[in-house]
Amino acid sequence: MTxxxxxxxxxxxxxxxxxxxxxxxxxxxxxxxxxxxxxxAGDTGDTGFFNLSISDAPIKDATKVCIRFDxxxxxxxxxxxxxxxxxxxxxxxxxxxxxxxxxxxxxxGAEVPAGEYEWIRLKVAAERNASGGANDGDPIDDLCDxxxxxxxxxxxSSDEVFNLYIPSGSQRGLQLIKDIIIxxxxxxxxxxxxxxxxxxxxxxxxxxxxxxxxxVKLVANNEVGTLVGGVADELIAWEACDAEFAPSVYxxxxxxxxxxxxxxxxxxxxxxxxxxxxxxxxxxxxxxxxSIGFLLAGNYEVAYTCNGDLFAPLAGxxxxxxxxxVTTVDFLAExxxxxxxxxxxxxxxxxxAPESGFCDTAVTPMIYVFEDGVxxxxxxxxxxxGEVAMDGQHGxxxxxMAANYNAALTCTGTDFIPAGGKSAEILPGxxxxxxxxxxxxPPPIGSLSGEVDRELVEADSCTADFxxxxxxxxxxxTPNTEDIPVAMGSVALNSSAVYEYLIExxxxxxxxxxxTCTGTDFVPVEGKEAVITIGEDTPLDFVAAxxxxxx
Numbered sequence: 276m277t278x279x280x281x282x283x284x285x286x287x288x289x290x291x292x293x294x295x296x297x298x299x300x301x302x303x304x305x306x307x308x309x310x311x312x313x314x315x316a317g318d319t320g321d322t323g324f325f326n327l328s329i330s331d332a333p334i335k336d337a338t339k340v341c342i343r344f345d346x347x348x349x350x351x352x353x354x355x356x357x358x359x360x361x362x363x364x365x366x367x368x369x370x371x372x373x374x375x376x377x378x379x380x381x382x383x384g385a386e387v388p389a390g391e392y393e394w395i396r397l398k399v400a401a402e403r404n405a406s407g408g409a410n411d412g413d414p415i416d417d418l419c420d421x422x423x424x425x426x427x428x429x430x431x432s433s434d435e436v437f438n439l440y441i442p443s444g445s446q447r448g449l450q451l452i453k454d455i456i457i458x459x460x461x462x463x464x465x466x467x468x469x470x471x472x473x474x475x476x477x478x479x480x481x482x483x484x485x486x487x488x489x490x491v492k493l494v495a496n497n498e499v500g501t502l503v504g505g506v507a508d509e510l511i512a513w514e515a516c517d518a519e520f521a522p523s524v525y526x527x528x529x530x531x532x533x534x535x536x537x538x539x540x541x542x543x544x545x546x547x548x549x550x551x552x553x554x555x556x557x558x559x560x561x562x563x564x565x566s567i568g569f570l571l572a573g574n575y576e577v578a579y580t581c582n583g584d585l586f587a588p589l590a591g592x593x594x595x596x597x598x599x600x601v602t603t604v605d606f607l608a609e610x611x612x613x614x615x616x617x618x619x620x621x622x623x624x625x626x627x628a629p630e631s632g633f634c635d636t637a638v639t640p641m642i643y644v645f646e647d648g649v650x651x652x653x654x655x656x657x658x659x660x661g662e663v664a665m666d667g668q669h670g671x672x673x674x675x676m677a678a679n680y681n682a683a684l685t686c687t688g689t690d691f692i693p694a695g696g697k698s699a700e701i702l703p704g705x706x707x708x709x710x711x712x713x714x715x716x717p718p719p720i721g722s723l724s725g726e727v728d729r730e731l732v733e734a735d736s737c738t739a740d741f742x743x744x745x746x747x748x749x750x751x752x753t754p755n756t757e758d759i760p761v762a763m764g765s766v767a768l769n770s771s772a773v774y775e776y777l778i779e780x781x782x783x784x785x786x787x788x789x790x791t792c793t794g795t796d797f798v799p800v801e802g803k804e805a806v807i808t809i810g811e812d813t814p815l816d817f818v819a820a821x822x823x824x825x826x
Contacts, residue, residue, distance in 0.1 A: 323389040323457035325349070325360075326464045328378035328496075330569055331370035334471035335521035335550070338429040339369040341408065341419035342439075343400040344381050348448070349455065352391040360385050365400065367419040370469055375549060375566030376501040376601075378466050392455040395493065396448045397467065401426040403440040403484050411436060428485055437485040451493040464496040468569040472523070472536075472548045492569075499569045500596040502526065502604060506551045506563040506579055509608035513704050516581035522551040524565045524606070525586070526577050526594070533578035533586035546570075551579070570596045579606040585674055587611045611704035612674045615644065615661075619669040619684055619711045623692075629719035632783040632809040634686035639663075642671050642711075643691070647679035647698070651691040677703045684711040692716045721807040723747065724777040725816040727766050727790055732774045734822075737792035742766075745776045745817070746797070747788045747805065754789035754797035761786060783809040790817040798822045 327347060334340065346361040366381045373379045400407075400423075408427030411420040414434050420427075426439040441449065457463045470490040504524070511522055525545040527533055534543060549567035556562065576591030587610040594604045619640065622628040634640065640663035649656055658680070661673035680699045683691035693715045701707050723745075732743050743766040752758055764778035787802035799821040807813050 321389055321459060322386050323459055324462040325382060325385045325387050325457055326380060326462055327382040327395070328380045328464075328466045329368050329370065329469070330373050330375075330378040330466050331469045331471055334371075334474075336431050337371060337471075338415055338431045338434070339371050339417060339419060340428050340439075340471060341367050341369050341411075341423065342426045343367045343407075343423055344397060345400055346398040347382055347385075348396040348398065349387065349392045350394050350396075351388075352393040352454070358387045358392075361398075365421070365423075367421050367423055369417055369419045370471060372417050374568075375503075376568030378568070384462075387457055389457050389459040389461075392457070394450055394452045395455065395465075396450045398448045399426060399441065400424065401439050401441040401487060403438075405438050405440070407438040408436040426487070435483075437483050439487045440484050441487050441489065449489055449491065451491060453493040455493075455495075466494055466496055466499075466569050468492050468494060468547075470548060494569050494571060496569075497599065499571055500598060501601045502549075502567045502570055502575075502577065502594055502596060503601055504565060504604045504606065506565065506606045507608045507610075508563065509704060510579055510581065510587055510606055510611055511551070511563055513581055513587075513611055514706075515585050515611075515614075515704075517583070520580075520582050522563070522579070522581040523583075524549045524551060524567065524577055524579050526567060526570065526575050527591060529574035529576060529593075531576055531591075533576065533580070533589070533591045535584050546575070572596050572598045577604050579610065585612065589674060589676055609677060609703045612676050613701035613703055614706045615642075615671075615673045615675055615680070615682065615699055615701060615709055616706050617642075617671060617708050617710040619663050619671070620713045621667075621669055622713045623684075623686060623716075624665070624669065629783040629809070630713050630716060632719055633690070633692060633716050635688070638686055638688045640665070640669075640684065640686035642673060643683050643685060644673060644675060644699075645681045645683075645696065647681055649681055651681070651683040651685075651694070651696045653688070675701045677701050682709055684715070717810070718780070719783045719809050720780050721783050721809055722777065722779045722812045723764075723781055723786075723788065723805050723807060723815055724812055725775065725814050727774040727776065727817045728819045729774060730819040731790055731798055731817060731822060732766055732792060734792065736796070738794065741792060741794050743774070743790070743792040745778065745788055745790050747778060747781065747786045748802065750785040750787055750804070752787050752802070754787065754791075754800070754802045756795055766790070766792075781807045783807045788815055790821070 344366045349358045368379050402425055405425035407423055407425030414429045414436055428437045428439055474487055474489045526547040527545055531543050547567050549565040551563050551565045553561040554564045573596055575594045577594045578586035578591040580586050589612050592604050594602055596602050622630040623634050625631055642661045643657045644659040645657055659673050659675055661671045663669055663671045678701055681696035682699050683696040685691050699707050699709045744763050746760040747762045748754055748760050762778050764776040766774050766776045769775050786805045788805045789797035789802040791797050800823055805813055805815050
């Protein structure tokens, strides 16, 4: 293992808002005190030079995030040998002063054996129960305490100083795995890009310490580009915005639909983020802009969010990052999705209402949204779906890009209400209300039919001038002559010489039905239960055994 001692005295890197070529973007914007050592004419060719800078994707509610670095270690790829660069004085860097394409060098011109390295380790002072920042004489100033014994954070909203610690950081430091190549007589420029938005946590009971689980990527400066752009004022003032959430731009891998943070190491999570902030222009204007540096060259999906859950546009915008170039992606007012909101009539979920027959209690009610002119179907044509909340309000909310749509309710998973859907026009950043009413469903009716034994219809007790019929009463009512029946159907011979009846357009509820051939006496005396199902025919026969026994 070879150990180097790095002399202190690095000047601050210049800040140039959007130029990748400055401040570590390509290894050229470093001030004179940080210039790499130039190989002499007598070099043997078996060494190269290593530069390492620090950059950051920002975090809200922090005045400064001061990280103390005590050195760097590189491990050879073909052996366990390591090259150690120890600093004679700690280097304390305020990450918030080096955002986007800006960076701060912590190692410049370190001569190391040429070859391939497997990883580097940042020696950071970030231990628990230390007094990081305790002697910071001006917590609200951008400058850090260069003599702090530990890393620390200053909260913007309260000016409080919090000690930072990395679990196991004092033992292992911060190891960044990447193929690192240092060519003979050449300089390898690398940047450790921190994503502070994913890195901090304050577990209960651990204050005034704040735990830092750093999300850091190591990139070669000649492998990256920068993403910048503007954000429309309308998106900053969007109704969906959360005052506690900093407006941000998220960068996802190509083909990944924008999604909220879950696990910072999840496969589909954002690969980078950047705060949207007002930036002074030469003409005195203060537009909202963002800058995200050190993105590996390639294709991405980028989206704006001001609440962490809803993105503009919903599917993101494509961004192609080119080597050592700046890519511009702006977010316009029309990129804001609108929202389809509404309620579903409670009668569909009332077990005593006939409309409840349209729903299956085992199925989660859903709203399906289709492109304009597309008939509702379950074959995968829906552009979006949303659950109906079963909280008594039966509301729903579905974000959609501005366009015309066709929406329908299903609470069976097999049928839609209405069958042809309902049209909805979505406007950028606005809510469109679309309610699903009982009237949107077909009539909640079915029919009752069956056969009647000849012995009952032609009984001697029947009244000659009375047409035999089946009477239908409300559920629980014993058939009688005083209560008006809900419906009735005459009994007649069919082509097969069988007596039958049919009663249509009955609401889908439960009834009591009975046969009569006198208008005063009913068979059976107590009636028979008839459960009507929407759109179906309920069979109910009356047989001789239903008649009371003669005494």
